[in-house]
Amino acid sequence: MDKRYSKVFKPGTFPDITYVSRKSGTMQYSYEERLQQSLSIDGFLTYIVGPSKIGKTVLCERVIGVDRIVEMSGNDFVRESDFWNRVAKKIGISTEAEISETNADFSSNEQRSTMVKKNYPANKEKILQYFKESNKVLVLDDFHYAPAEVQYDIACQLKEVIRLGFKAVIISLPYRSDDAIRLNPDLTGRLSVIEIEPWKEKELQAIARKGFHELGISLQEDILSRMAMESIHSPQVMQAICLNIGLLPGESSVIDGKIIEESCRFTCANLPYADVVRVLKAGPPTRGQKRLKYQLTDGSRRDIYSLILEMLADNPPLVEMELQELMARIQYNVPECRITTQKIREALRNWQKILEESGALYRVFEWKDDIIHILDNLFLFFIRWSGI
Structure with missing residues (x-):
């Protein structure tokens, strides 16, 4: 073990020594220059879109600075939809104003008084004031994890405050059919989109x-x-x-x-995807029936779900795989292939339903328009090297 490596390579924090600046293929400007420009334009919401584990958050840390960032996640709004309450809790500001009222009751024999305390939501103005005076920027990561109706509400909330100088960056994945930011007409002309290429x-x-x-x-x-x-x-x-x-x-x-x-x-070895793989390999309940298994060229026998998982893990690793490519891999690895595209589509739809009903960790891919989009590169890395 050489401890020097820990000072040089930093997969979980800002890589000061090994940071690499990039440019998108169609522009002469770096992503750092584009983000700096976007943040300098008042009244605009910055929307950074790109695949998972590609450096979107690190880009924000490089340009904005860790000390200026107030970072939140779409997961923060899964169970609570009150946007400003969640932001206030993050920065340590109370949004409740306690007001006491005294009610007196009189009778012929005695006088009694009752103290009643009520909470009223405080104005969000003090939150905006905090961000402005502290020169802070809200960075809302993994926006896609928030429920669709919450995403829309957040978009509307931000539309109102960016006009007042509030700075916010939303980070999300591509390929979202329910894109609450780009499809929101209220943000037309107020949106600065930075698409990060692989x-x-x-x-x-x-x-x-x-x-x-x-x-x-x-x-x-x-x-x-x-x-x-x-x-x-x-x-x-x-x-x-x-x-x-x-x-x-x-x-x-x-x-x-x-x-x-x-x-x-x-x-x-320590990546948290073992249970995700277990769920995917199990597939939907079989009601006591055994699934058909297929003989692969490597000698193994796999059912349809284990087979698809193995094909996703095959060379070369692809974060986007069309159904045609998946079928080609199956035909190459299963000489006596009796699997139809209809059967593959059905299995992928079953997977999609299972993942949508599970937690955020399980949303590792999206099946859309006959293309498998890997949403988490670390998951693909895991199934390639964990010996599934």
Whole structure:
């Protein structure tokens, strides 16, 4: 174990040494410059959209600064829809004003008084004042986790206050058919959209180059390429793979393909997706009937749900997989393929229903328009290296 790695590679916090600035393919401006411009325009709501684990929050930390950010999540509004109450609790401001009233009762024999205390919601003006005086910016991450009706209400609430100088950034995933921000007509002309593209291989390699240069270690090009592929477009996964090379038990002076594979297995060892995989493999209740199993070329026998999961984990890792690609993988791995596209669609619809009824951790993909969209790159990384 080499503890120096922990100071260089930081998958869970701001990577000061290995931060890599990027530009979108169609623009000459960096994402940092675009976010800075957006925040400088009064009356505009900033909307950052991009795949999971791609560095959206880190971008905000880089441009805004950790000390200026008030960070919240769509999960904060799953059970409570009062937007300003939740924001007030986050910053430690009470939104309740306690008022006491005294009622006196008289009779021929005695006088009694009763103290009645009532709570009245305080005006949100003091919340806005706090943000303005403290130069704070609200960053609402994982916006897609909030219920659809709550998303719409939040959009309306923010539309009213951005005109007063309130600064807010909403972060969400793409491919949302119920996009409460971009589809909200009230925000037309008041919205600044920054779409974050998946990381390219060379950009991911730059993370490793910077970090290992800091450590005085030189890596071969094929090793950098392998690490970038296994990172699945995610800088967070790349940071984790690099970090765990140094945290592996024992010592190794050479970083080769075997070390990369061992680091990947070590990286996924503590990821919280085992129960998600169990639920997906189980599928819907069978009512006592055994599912048909299919013989794969590797000698294993899998039912339809275990088979699809295995195909998602196959090479190359794809965060978007069309039904045609999934069928091609099945046909390649199941020589005597008797599986129809209708059966695959039915299985994916069953999965979609199960995930929608489960908690936020379980929403790892979305099945839409015959395309599987992986919403959590770490989940795809997990099923590739956990031995499902």
